[in-house]
Amino acid sequence: MAARLRTLTDLNFSEYNRPVVFLRLDLNVPLKNGVVTDETRITAALPAIKWLLDKGCRLVMCSHLGRPKGDGYEKEFSLAPVGEKLAAHLGKEVLLCGDYLTDGFERIVQQLDSKQLILLENLRFHKQEQKGDKEFAKILAKGMDFYVNDAFGTCHRADASMVAVAEEFPLERRAAGFLVQKEIDFLEGAFRNPQAPVTAIFGGAKVSDKIAILQKFTAIANNMIIGGAMAYTFLRYMGHTVGKSRVEEDKMSLVGEILKAAEARKVKIILPIDHLCASEFAEGTPAIQCSTADIPDHLMGLDIGPKTVALFADVIRNSKVVVWNGPMGVFEWDAFASGSRGVAEALTQCPGATIVGGGDSAAAITAFGLAEKVSHVSTGGGASMELLEGKELPGIKVLRAAL
Numbered sequence: 001m002a003a004r005l006r007t008l009t010d011l012n013f014s015e016y017n018r019p020v021v022f023l024r025l026d027l028n029v030p031l032k033n034g035v036v037t038d039e040t041r042i043t044a045a046l047p048a049i050k051w052l053l054d055k056g057c058r059l060v061m062c063s064h065l066g067r068p069k070g071d072g073y074e075k076e077f078s079l080a081p082v083g084e085k086l087a088a089h090l091g092k093e094v095l096l097c098g099d100y101l102t103d104g105f106e107r108i109v110q111q112l113d114s115k116q117l118i119l120l121e122n123l124r125f126h127k128q129e130q131k132g133d134k135e136f137a138k139i140l141a142k143g144m145d146f147y148v149n150d151a152f153g154t155c156h157r158a159d160a161s162m163v164a165v166a167e168e169f170p171l172e173r174r175a176a177g178f179l180v181q182k183e184i185d186f187l188e189g190a191f192r193n194p195q196a197p198v199t200a201i202f203g204g205a206k207v208s209d210k211i212a213i214l215q216k217f218t219a220i221a222n223n224m225i226i227g228g229a230m231a232y233t234f235l236r237y238m239g240h241t242v243g244k245s246r247v248e249e250d251k252m253s254l255v256g257e258i259l260k261a262a263e264a265r266k267v268k269i270i271l272p273i274d275h276l277c278a279s280e281f282a283e284g285t286p287a288i289q290c291s292t293a294d295i296p297d298h299l300m301g302l303d304i305g306p307k308t309v310a311l312f313a314d315v316i317r318n319s320k321v322v323v324w325n326g327p328m329g330v331f332e333w334d335a336f337a338s339g340s341r342g343v344a345e346a347l348t349q350c351p352g353a354t355i356v357g358g359g360d361s362a363a364a365i366t367a368f369g370l371a372e373k374v375s376h377v378s379t380g381g382g383a384s385m386e387l388l389e390g391k392e393l394p395g396i397k398v399l400r401a402a403l
């Protein structure tokens with residue numbers, strides 16, 4: 001079992017006067033023409049910020065945003081619009097600092113008053129960030145008293161601000177923020193001695209992207225529901241016709257291995273029994289109902305059908321723990337969203353713990369307006385996948401205390 005995660009309440013500020021906290025956040029928000037189009041990550045960062053401010057801390061907040069080239073400032077990837085939003089939410093002045101690698105920066109931090117916070121300009125303007133550069137980390141950590149990481153969506157990356165900066169602080173001065181703590185509580189905690197039945201729902205584009213997580217869950221789940229495009233590789237393996245649906249011929253043997261592992265543990269693999277199909281993969285194409293598990297040659301499956309929704313929903317509603325990773329169909333197109341919507345609704349009707357992994361299934365449940373009605377929707381796509389696969393995330397590993 002992994003050692004305990006150190007959290008904000010583990011930090012002891014008593015020997016410090018207005019301690020300076022290096023606060024790594026995930027403020028990687030979508031922007032359109034310099035305007036923030038989704039504030040979810042900003043509002044998710046507020047509890048940790050407010051708690052630290054209440055404790056009298058001086059905050060040096062930082063994040064990456066998008067994928068700049070890494071050789072200096074690019075207006076398109078500036079955190080300036082994020083700083084403005086933070087200032088509005090907090091009712092404080094947010095000083096956006098671009099020259100934080102210079103000596104003068106420490107003076108700015110020292111002079112910070114209680115109505116001000118610092119936000120470092122996009123860390124990825126410097127190549128060293130993604131290289132995990134130790135010298136870069138040393139400069140970033142200079143003059144700081146504590147390290148707090150609340151950037152769950154980046155915890156699977158060993159970027160400088162996620163690992164090397166943390167290592168500049170003794171363990172007792174490092175902690176996870178509330179968001180990281182909540183993600184770990186749900187994504188790890190739900191599967192620590194869970195009550196049966198545990199149901200894992202997988203969907204999305206490819207089996208190949210999800211092999212590790214599928215294999216992992218053959219050892220955890222009682223039911224594995226497979227939808228999305230990956231279901232066709234399973235159906236084909238089992239001898240069904242799948243028409244023009246997306247099939248990964250080269251992954252057939254892996255499907256065989258997963259089915260064998262599931263059989264050995266008596267895990268039920270539940271596949272679609274009907275489909276919504278189309279004759280071509282094009283937006284606006286109408287849905288053609290296919291009422292059996294077999295799909296005729298001229299059609300491709302783009303969503304699960306109504307009988308499958310009822311079958312999946314029944315299993316989901318009767319589970320004690322449910323985790324959902326990957327949409328059931330091409331949910332971005334209205335004609336093929338009903339399968340993912342049906343699964344999302346069933347999750348909201350399940351009295352057990354209901355967890356939605358990040359990425360597309362999180363986008364789907366949010367688009368259906370149901371995100372508030374499940375136990376937890378992860379904010380990190382890649383990070384939640386890796387955690388569910390059972391990997392130790394580098395950004396989390398440095399925040400573990402000995403038991």
Ligand code: AMP
Pocket residue numbers: 203204205206209227228229230246301302303325326327328329330331332359360361
């Ligand atoms: P992933 O990132 O692997 O979770 O895949 C999500 C993507 O899979 C979404 O963009 C869906 O549109 C797509 N998808 C889901 N079902 C199908 C399907 N039956 N055929 C093609 N693409 C699909």
